[in-house]
Amino acid sequence: MSDVLTTFESSLDGLDVATTRTDGDGFTGALDDAIREPAVGVPLGLDDVSLADTAVTVDPTAAALESARTGVTPVGAGIATYGSLAVAADAAGSEPVSLYPERHVAVLREEELHADMDEAFAWLGEEFAAGRDSYVFATGASATADMGEMVEGVHGPAEVHVVVLER
Amino acid sequence: MSAETRREKAEQIRHLLDTEGENVRENASHFNENRYDAIDEFDEYEELRTTVREIKEDAIERLPELVDTVTESVEANGGHVYLAEDATDANQYIENVAGDAETLVKSKSMTTEEIDVNDHLETAGVDVYETDLGEFVLQVADETPSHIVGPSIHKSREGIAELFNEQFDPEEPLETPEELTEFARDYLGERIRDADVGMTGANFVVADSGTITLVTNEGNARKSAVTPDTHVAVAGVEKLIPTLSDLQPFVELIARSATGQPITQYVTMLSPPVETPTLEFDEPETPLSESDGDREFHLVLLDNGRTAMREDDQLRETLYCIRCGACANSCANFQHVGGHAFGGETYSGGIATGWEAGVHGQESAAEFNDLCTGCSRCVNNCPVKIDIPWINEVVRDRINHDETTEFDFLVEGLTPDEEPGGVDLQKRFFGNYADLAEVGSATAPLSNWIAGTAPARALMERVLGIDRRRSLPQFERETLRKWFDSRGGSRVSPADADREAVLYPDAYTNHIEVERGKAAVRVLEALGVAVEVPDVASSGRAPLSQGMLATAERHAHEVYADLAERIDAGRDIVVIEPSDLAIFAGEYEKFLPDRSAERLDDSSYEIMEYVYGLLENGGDGESLPAGDGERVAYHSHCQQRTLGLEAHTVAVLEDRGYDVLTSETECCGMAGSFGYKREYYELSMDVGSELETQFQDEEARDRTVVASGTSCLEQLDSLLERPSRHPVQLLDPDQ
Structure with missing residues (x-):
């Protein structure tokens, strides 16, 4: 178990975000446990795991996106000290899928974790250079205090769950 | 400003204190405390x-x-x-x-x-x-933002619920934050999908x-x-x-x-x-x-207007602002009255003066610029290190100049300052306070009697806008300098001294708070310091705070001329009034050549900082009276805190055996002349009420009150029944 992963989990815990660690074999089960149906998603783009055998509808319609309870997306990076997830505004639709449903399940390979903001921005610089130049660093559930006290789940998700594929 | 305008301003502020003050205060203070915590935990x-x-x-x-x-x-x-x-x-x-x-x-x-x-x-x-939910509330209510980050912090949950229930007439009346949030999310979600x-x-x-x-x-x-x-x-x-x-x-x-x-x-x-x-x-x-x-x-x-701001040497810094609102949150006045008073057409809080002057024009900044008292609590809290008080002082100076009309030259020859004739009488009065104090002491006690009479107070209120509810400082007939000379100067001769110090006779210590000056002399002597209390010009803090920059600059040159040779002779400059030390360390950079400003800054110390240094370097603490566990409530001074010098007073008092509790407020609310002004008296007292509450609660009620600044002492006197003193007076061997 790496220190970075431990830090990441502890940061997420502080944000009330649960983490599931799994691997290629356990992925389908872990993901199905993490979602609340109906769930929509975008392709994970990973070699050893996919959403194919899960209950997630990939490439959803606008109607499915609107009514889904869970959105599943890969994330490009995690930032351990902050518990942040880098969601790409990509052609597959990771941005709206991670944003519209009330629950966001993010799938991340342990290798994609960065210790801190320095490392994350170094990575982001490489992404920008490669033409992938739109990302959201999402940290915990959406929140507002505008109605008198802190409420989670405003325009963005009320719950976030991270599935980490261990090395 | 006419008496009528002052009355209206006071009225507007009172209204906001009553209607929005509580919500703004709760939210802005909350942001403020969270920021301090977050920064404490962030090493970089x-x-x-x-x-x-x-x-x-x-x-x-x-x-x-x-x-x-x-x-x-x-x-x-x-x-x-x-x-x-x-x-x-x-x-x-x-x-x-x-x-x-x-x-x-x-x-x-x-x-x-x-x-x-x-x-x-x-x-x-x-x-x-x-x-944005906050902005949505304002759009429904047809109101403007009261804070640049939390635009609706002046609204309560109850107020929002009432507004929504009236405006949208939901089947079930909305009540809790969750219900209100859910309603707004659904309503706006539909608008977003259709947009x-x-x-x-x-x-x-x-x-x-x-x-x-x-x-x-x-x-x-x-x-x-x-x-x-x-x-x-x-x-x-x-x-x-x-x-x-x-x-x-x-x-x-x-x-x-x-x-x-x-x-x-x-x-x-x-x-x-x-x-x-x-x-x-x-x-x-x-x-x-x-x-x-x-x-x-x-x-x-x-x-x-931003290109013009970029070319303006004084307003340029405003463009570095990242609009985090830290200057508003750390501002005592803002915490109490919010952006509807402390703001212009669009922006609010300390930096808003720069923004409003730059994008909407000086008139918009003039509406609220005086609410910045120059307390400097925002300075260390600005993430881009903008000198926000300075921007406020510069804009105030420009407003003073703009209000000058062609006949005002008649006034110019009659005033002791460098300002154009149009400067508001109230500002001119406070800006030239050091000159006034000379006369006040010379003619005391008559000056105090006359100034204290009801007709005089009424006249002062009408003409100068000095609120009659505020008691006036009492001038001492014998100034500190006179006392010092009449006792034959320093009791420690330079030949026997470990160090030599100039005790800076600021206008307040010299004419009003003379006892703290005497105590300071005796404390320094007890620690083996040869003391000199020479005739030195007043610092320029008073005119600076009124936006009379040319006058303030003249004072800076005079002070430096009076002190330079003494610094060269190896003497330390010891300052009792924190706001004077703050102008030496801060604004003098703008008025004096770099080397001069640096030399004065390097040689100047706050009195308790200096005592701390003496004790740390082998000074005999036993030569000062022991505190024997006496319980003390200490209110440092806003500018002293910004300079990082609160801790020295606490350390010295604790070293002498006092049990010290420190105040938690950003500012006492008096802030020099601010609390005397008719239009701001009530705000000043409202801000002060926080300090009063803390010093009257169970933990502090029986404590001896000490404070470092003259105006803080005046404010504490009006807030508390028990007297207050400067902390150096606790160390006075002759008490």
Whole structure:
């Protein structure tokens, strides 16, 4: 178990975000446990795991996106000290899928974790250079205090769950 | 300002204290405490402040080049850039982009408030919806933001519930924050899905990649940017930073400075038009992969006075502002009265003076500029190290000059200052206070008797705007200098002394708080210091605070002339009044040659800081009386705290055996002349009530009260039954 992963989990815990660690074999089960149906998603783009055998509808319609309870997306990076997830505004639709449903399940390979903001921005610089130049660093559930006290789940998700594929 | 105007101003402030004060205070104080906590836990804070300051200085210096760069990069991405000269120009462009759009959804943006784009679009037939919940509340209530980060902090939950229930008439009346949030989310969610255009601001714009950065918590900015096919981002030109790597330190500072969060929920960095498939909510059965809409992106860069600010040596710093609101949150006056008093047409809080003067004109800044008392609590809290009090003083000076009419030259020859004739009488009175104190002491006690009579107080209130409810400082017939001379000067001769010090006879210590001056002399002597109390000019703090900069500068030259030789002779300059030490260390940099300012600063010490240094370097603490566990409540001084010198007093008192409790408020509310002014008396007392509450509670009630500043002592005298003194008086061997 790496220190970075431990830090990441502890940061997420502080944000009330649960983490599931799994691997290629356990992925389908872990993901199905993490979602609340109906769930929509975008392709994970990973070699050893996919959403194919899960209950997630990939490439959803606008109607499915609107009514889904869970959105599943890969994330490009995690930032351990902050518990942040880098969601790409990509052609597959990771941005709206991670944003519209009330629950966001993010799938991340342990290798994609960065210790801190320095490392994350170094990575982001490489992404920008490669033409992938739109990302959201999402940290915990959406929140507002505008109605008198802190409420989670405003325009963005009320719950976030991270599935980490261990090395 | 006429007596009538002062009365109206006082009335307006009282109204806001009654209606909005409580909510603003709770929220702004909450942000303030969270920020202190977040920064305590963040080791890189000071290092990153230096970094972002450098980035901003460089970016503003290179602004024209960055505008070219961002234009190229956004266009290369497939978007459009429009450099708008002013609000009208920006609004016209935005209207053209909107074309025949029926609805537009917006995320929170102060820059769009600055140009009043909503009104413009509504007139053009476009329905505009604010999707940030705070802004939505204000839109429904038809009110303006009271804070640049939390626009609706002046509203209570009950008030919002009442507003929504009245306006939307839901089947079940809304009550809890959850219900209100859910209602607003559903209502706005529908508007977002239907909207033709999405408008956002930008916290930062990365020039070389054309990246718009949005720092938010709710997710509405993400939705507004990505749901409609057309995205318009409106940003002041000063938001440009050169590269992506420059963005990182801002990301790590802005949320901590604003709300005390390590990072906001969403830091959105989009280089639009983005690849995200368009969302066809009107064609619900189309999968994302088959949506075929084109995305359109427009970046509207707003000048609206910023180029002129960039060329203005004093206002330029304002452009470094990242609009975190830390200056508002750390400001005692703001905490109590909020942005509806402490703000202009658009912006509020300390830095708003710079913004309003730059984008809307000096008149807008003049409305609230006096609410900055120069207490300096914002200075160390500004993540980009803007000297916010200085900007306020400069703008005040300019306002003073603008109010001068052609006949005012008649007055000029009659006043002891360097200012034009039009300066408000009240400002002139307080600005020349040192001269007045000379006369006051020379004619005491008669001066005190006359000034204290009811007719005199009525006259002072009417003509000078000095509130008659405030008791006036009493001038001492025997000044500190006279006393010092008559006792035969220093009791420790330079030949026997470990060190030699000049005790700076500031106007208050010399004429009013003479006892603390005597105590200081005796304490220094007890620690083996040869003391001199020479005739030195007053510091210029008083005219500075009234925006009389030329006068303040003259004082700086005189003080330096009076002290330079003494510094060269190896004497230390010991200052009792913290606001005078603060002007030596701060504004003198602007008035004196660098070497002179540095030399004076390096040689100057606050009295208790100096005592601390003496004790640390072998001074005999036993020569001072012991505290024997006496319980003390200590209110340091705002500027003393900013200089990092509160701790020295506490350490010395504890060293002598006192049990010290320190105050928790940012400022006592008096702030020099502020609390004497008719229009601000009630605000001053409201701010002071926090200190009163703390020093009257169970833990503090029986404690001896000490405070470092003259005006803090005056304020404490009016707040508490028990007397207060300067801490050096506790150490007085002759007490």
